[in-house]
Amino acid sequence: MSRQNQTLGEFIIENQSSFKYTSGELSRLINSIRLAAKVVNHEVNKAGLVDIIGAAGDTNIQGEDQQKLDVYANDKFIQTLTNRNIVCGIASEEEDDFITINSQDENHQNKYVVLIDPLDGSSNIDVNVSVGTIFSIYRRVTPVGTPVTIKDFLQKGSQQVAAGYVVYGTSTMLVYTTGDGVNGFTLNPAIGTFYLSHPDMQFPEDGKIYSVNEGNYIHFPKGIKDYIKYCQMEEGDRPYTSRYIGSLVSDFHRNMIKGGIYMYPKSSKNSDGKLRLLYECNPMAFLAEQANGKASDGFTRIMDIMPTELHQRVPFICGSKNMVEKAEEFMRNAQ
Ligand code: AHG
Ligand code: MN
Ligand code: MN
Numbered sequence: 001m002s003r004q005n006q007t008l009g010e011f012i013i014e015n016q017s018s019f020k021y022t023s024g025e026l027s028r029l030i031n032s033i034r035l036a037a038k039v040v041n042h043e044v045n046k047a048g049l050v051d052i053i054g055a056a057g058d059t060n061i062q063g064e065d066q067q068k069l070d071v072y073a074n075d076k077f078i079q080t081l082t083n084r085n086i087v088c089g090i091a092s093e094e095e096d097d098f099i100t101i102n103s104q105d106e107n108h109q110n111k112y113v114v115l116i117d118p119l120d121g122s123s124n125i126d127v128n129v130s131v132g133t134i135f136s137i138y139r140r141v142t143p144v145g146t147p148v149t150i151k152d153f154l155q156k157g158s159q160q161v162a163a164g165y166v167v168y169g170t171s172t173m174l175v176y177t178t179g180d181g182v183n184g185f186t187l188n189p190a191i192g193t194f195y196l197s198h199p200d201m202q203f204p205e206d207g208k209i210y211s212v213n214e215g216n217y218i219h220f221p222k223g224i225k226d227y228i229k230y231c232q233m234e235e236g237d238r239p240y241t242s243r244y245i246g247s248l249v250s251d252f253h254r255n256m257i258k259g260g261i262y263m264y265p266k267s268s269k270n271s272d273g274k275l276r277l278l279y280e281c282n283p284m285a286f287l288a289e290q291a292n293g294k295a296s297d298g299f300t301r302i303m304d305i306m307p308t309e310l311h312q313r314v315p316f317i318c319g320s321k322n323m324v325e326k327a328e329e330f331m332r333n334a335q
Contacts, residue, residue, distance in 0.1 A: 129246075265316075
């Protein structure tokens with residue numbers, strides 16, 4: 001039961017029994033994410049002060065420049081989850097391959113794997129615009145006590161047991177689901193505690209905001225172009241408002257509160273779009289569905305897609321149910 005002034009720590013303990021596997025392992029896992037989030041938050045907040053901004057000189061597996069805070073956030077999340085001996089494997093957008101934990105210890109009984117986008121919206125760091133962290137949690141499918149394999153990571157999104165994000169915004173929030181609705185917690189930076197501020201978050205069924213990088217319009221498929229024109233048409237409650245931050249976490253967060261649709265379609269330049277199925281789309285799709293919203297690639301439910309590789313990309317349309325369904329209708333009609 002949620003109540004006023006409840007801290008995230010209290011919420012995790014009180015809701016542990018409602019989760020179908022009650023070993024406490026998942027609670028400990030969410031607790032470590034909470035801890036890593038606070039550490040990364042501290043660093044993100046002083047990004048303008050210290051010499052931590054700017055490219056680290058490396059490129060990640062997708063060939064993108066890595067920023068120093070990406071590396072920092074990646075290290076902190078991996079360290080926290082590894083040191084506390086809570087998961088059996090981690091996959092990260094910033095790592096070429098998955099990480100196996102505890103494979104030397106025959107007694108390790110950890111059941112969960114975590115997939116993370118440690119710093120989402122990293123191009124916004126240098127300009128003091130909100131960034132985030134996205135996480136996705138599955139139970140392993142291979143036997144407990146053995147080293148994890150790629151099979152443990154390549155699961156459909158519908159198999160997720162928990163997912164969430166941290167948004168390092170005007171205030172820092174941790175928003176997550178364990179399959180029983182979505183709850184948002186706001187950090188009080190003075191005392192380093194997250195408080196339940198947004199219980200039972202829901203996407204409004206309809207919205208008036210569309211979020212897409214319209215600079216790529218010329219490269220979009222016809223269905224998306226037609227839907228964008230529909231959003232801009234003078235009719236009923238349209239034209240809609242266009243809002244695009246360029247941090248998926250922040251765009252999603254705003255749209256969930258106000259009602260809206262986020263789109264990162266495929267284009268003639270990127271045949272699968274840009275966003276990663278495992279680190280970005282599946283966790284956001286799980287949150288969206290738990291909050292009465294919808295997520296699709298234009299034709300198929302995101303969480304029904306069977307992944308074939310760790311860093312797979314997929315077109316992504318997500319947000320208020322009626323808006324996503326309308327966009328899908330345009331996609332079908334353009335076929
Ligand atoms: P990341 O910083 O983890 O690489 O993700 C950035 C993603 C997403 O957060 C954002 O919505 C999108 O890329 C922005 O891409 P464009 O600059 O192409 O619009
Ligand atoms: Mn990202
Ligand atoms: Mn990232």
